[in-house]
Amino acid sequence: xxxxxxxxxxxxxxxxxxxxxxxxxxxxxxxxxxxxxxxxxxxxxxxxxxxxxxxxxxxxxxxxxxxx
Amino acid sequence: xxxxxxxxxxxxxxxxxxxxxxxxxxxxxxxxxxxxxxxxxxxxxxxxxxxxxxxxxxxxxxxxxxxxxxxxxxxxxxxxxxxxxxxxxxxxxxxxxxxxxxxxxxxxxxxxxxxxxxxxxxxxxxxxxxxxxxxxxxxxxxxxxxxxxxxxxxxxxxxxxxxxxxxxxxxxxxxxxxxxxxxxxxxxxxxxxxxxxxxxxxxxxxxxxxxxxxxxxxxxxxxxxxxxxxxxxxxxxxxxxxxxxxxxxxxxxxxxxxxxxxx
Numbered sequence: 531x532x533x534x535x536x537x538x539x540x541x542x543x544x545x546x547x548x549x550x551x552x553x554x555x556x557x558x559x560x561x562x563x564x565x566x567x568x569x570x571x572x573x574x575x576x577x578x579x580x581x582x583x584x585x586x587x588x589x590x591x592x593x594x595x596x597x598x
Numbered sequence: 599x600x601x602x603x604x605x606x607x608x609x610x611x612x613x614x615x616x617x618x619x620x621x622x623x624x625x626x627x628x629x630x631x632x633x634x635x636x637x638x639x640x641x642x643x644x645x646x647x648x649x650x651x652x653x654x655x656x657x658x659x660x661x662x663x664x665x666x667x668x669x670x671x672x673x674x675x676x677x678x679x680x681x682x683x684x685x686x687x688x689x690x691x692x693x694x695x696x697x698x699x700x701x702x703x704x705x706x707x708x709x710x711x712x713x714x715x716x717x718x719x720x721x722x723x724x725x726x727x728x729x730x731x732x733x734x735x736x737x738x739x740x741x742x743x744x745x746x747x748x749x750x751x752x753x754x755x756x757x758x759x760x761x762x763x764x765x766x767x768x769x770x771x772x773x774x775x776x777x778x779x780x781x782x783x784x785x786x787x788x789x790x791x792x793x794x795x796x797x798x799x800x801x802x803x804x805x806x807x808x809x810x811x812x813x814x815x816x817x818x819x820x821x822x823x824x825x826x827x828x829x830x831x832x833x834x835x836x837x838x839x840x841x842x843x844x845x846x847x848x849x850x851x852x853x854x855x856x857x858x859x860x861x
Contacts, residue, residue, distance in 0.1 A: 532718035550722045566665055566722050567681045 536563055536588045538575060544589060547573055554588065561590070604856055605733025607741065609641075609755055612764035613774040614745030617794035618642075620826060621764050622742045623651040623836050624845030629738055630700050632849070637687050637733070639741040640705040641724045641754065643717040648742055649696065652703055653835035659693045661723055662707030680723070685730040687737065717744075721752035729757040746774065750781040760852065763791040765809065767801055776812045788855075792848050793819035818848040 537544040553564040560574035575592020629636045649657040664678040696703040707720045796819045823841035
């Protein structure tokens with residue numbers, strides 16, 4: 531599945547933020563995420579890892595999740 | 599006449615060319631004949647002629663267009679019924695569904711351009727649409743899956759009730775059936791096989807033996823039917839004949855599995 535699942539790792543384990551993410555756009559201290567169905571969310575933090583092949587995941591580390 | 603059918607979602611899977619769309623069409627016609635409302639979900643991103651087989655003049659606008667279309671996915675993603683928690687057949691926008699005589703058709707999307715990229719967004723859309731789809735009493739959904747097994751990897755089959763396999767007389771078709779049986783078992787779905795392109799009782803016996811040894815129950819077969827061949831060749835609706843009759847037994851089996859009563 532080429533669409534990604536974005537997780538945030540705040541140091542106590544990974545928490546799923548959004549599935550079927552089609553777009554990530556850097557903005558200030560975080561990223562806007564948009565999924566296939568038009569949901570849009572802002573997440574503070576920086577990208578820790580991206581898996582393009584197996585699980586199609588983006589793991590972000592950083593601050594508390596915020597909605598945008 | 600059938601009474602009190604609880605809505606059910608049946609996916610029709612199998613090797614490319616094994617007869618998935620033909621079986622979907624025949625089952626849909628049989629369901630119509632029993633006064634059931636049938637939603638056919640075209641989840642095959644390659645073949646585009648299902649609407650003709652079902653007797654519609656035009657295909658519905660693909661559901662992919664509700665999220666902006668694959669090519670414009672990055673430019674605009676819309677909120678639509680696909681953003682809702684539940685989807686009812688009556689709530690699907692008219693341009694995205696073809697209706698006629700109790701038969702409904704929706705299409706997830708088609709790959710139309712070279713270098714368009716992969717079909718993953720369509721897989722995600724199929725998965726979410728089927729998960730959110732709520733069927734009323736006496737409504738059934740028949741999902742014409744893409745060929746092969748990738749839809750299992752995409753989770754498209756998670757929310758369907760049962761898997762129906764089409765198996766043609768070829769080793770490769772049996773091998774794909776065995777793989778699907780294994781994948782479906784992993785998500786706890788029942789799997790039954792329908793043999794297609796059958797010429798003789800001997801062929802039925804051989805295929806049944808091969809499938810049974812792989813733990814796959816055969817619930818019916820569709821004989822070679824010249825009328826079906828000609829209709830498919832000419833791109834027109836399948837009529838009634840021996841293939842249509844044979845699909846009736848398959849539908850009866852599926853309905854009986856839902857604890858239905860027949861009058």
